[in-house]
Amino acid sequence: DAGITQSPRHKVTETGTPVTLRCHQTENHRYMYWYRQDPGHGLRLIHYSYGVKDTDKGEVSDGYSVSRSKTEDFLLTLESATSSQTSVYFCAISESGGGSYNEQFFGPGTRLTVL
Amino acid sequence: GQQVMQIPQYQHVQEGEDFTTYCNSSTTLSNIQWYKQRPGGHPVFLIQLVKSGEVKKQKRLTFQFGEAKKNSSLHITATQTTDVGTYFCAGPRYSGNTPLVFGKGTRLSVIA
Numbered sequence: 326d327a328g329i330t331q332s333p334r335h336k337v338t339e340t341g342t343p344v345t346l347r348c349h350q351t352e353n354h355r356y357m358y359w360y361r362q363d364p365g366h367g368l369r370l371i372h373y374s375y376g377v378k379d380t381d382k383g384e385v386s387d388g389y390s391v392s393r394s395k396t397e398d399f400l401l402t403l404e405s406a407t408s409s410q411t412s413v414y415f416c417a418i419s420e421s422g423g424g425s426y427n428e429q430f431f432g433p434g435t436r437l438t439v440l
Numbered sequence: 441g442q443q444v445m446q447i448p449q450y451q452h453v454q455e456g457e458d459f460t461t462y463c464n465s466s467t468t469l470s471n472i473q474w475y476k477q478r479p480g481g482h483p484v485f486l487i488q489l490v491k492s493g494e495v496k497k498q499k500r501l502t503f504q505f506g507e508a509k510k511n512s513s514l515h516i517t518a519t520q521t522t523d524v525g526t527y528f529c530a531g532p533r534y535s536g537n538t539p540l541v542f543g544k545g546t547r548l549s550v551i552a
Binding site for chain 1: 446473475482483484485488528530539540541542543544545
């Protein structure tokens with residue numbers, strides 16, 4: 326498996342609290358992604374990064390922000406968590422974007438429950 | 441934007457039966473990728489198809505990319521319990537260096 330870790334692996338929080346999820350890679354890959362996975366919806370892209378300090382929105386970015394200050398770390402922040410953000414969050418990395426024929430490697434996931 | 445539809449959503453088979461999942465895109469794809477996610481696990485890359493009409497095999501798995509590069513299929517011959525999981529297809533959201541858009545996946549159950 327590629328060197329990708331996510332922390333925490335499990336988190337329970339209350340509505341209205343801020344939450345930060347961390348993704349750390351040791352592969353020196355340029356691209357990093359945050360997805361959420363919900364039953365019936367598959368994998369949906371939240372935000373992605375194509376370099377340090379370079380980020381862009383995905384299809385479900387409302388209520389989420391990201392930061393990438395180092396190549397190896399990509400943070401996902403829920404400023405004020407809501408119950409609709411209860412999900413499994415996956416981080417992924419790739420050497421380049423999907424148009425350049427490179428596969429994505431996924432982290433183990435973070436299960437977030439917002440009460 | 442790009443949409444990728446995948447059918448069926450669920451498939452239950454007896455061990456030894458064949459299985460096929462289909463992926464259809466609303467636009468022409470430069471490439472398509474397939475991933476497998478075991479229950480409780482994370483998606484794992486299986487293969488990438490690039491050329492029109494391409495066929496690739498991995499043991500009992502056969503992957504095809506349509507001539508128009510808008511559809512793809514994954515066929516598993518003689519399923520085994522180790523094939524259990526959800527299979528996703530994914531294609532670039534737009535042309536160039538863009539993220540992937542994933543289909544919703546086909547969940548395969550294999551009854552021993």
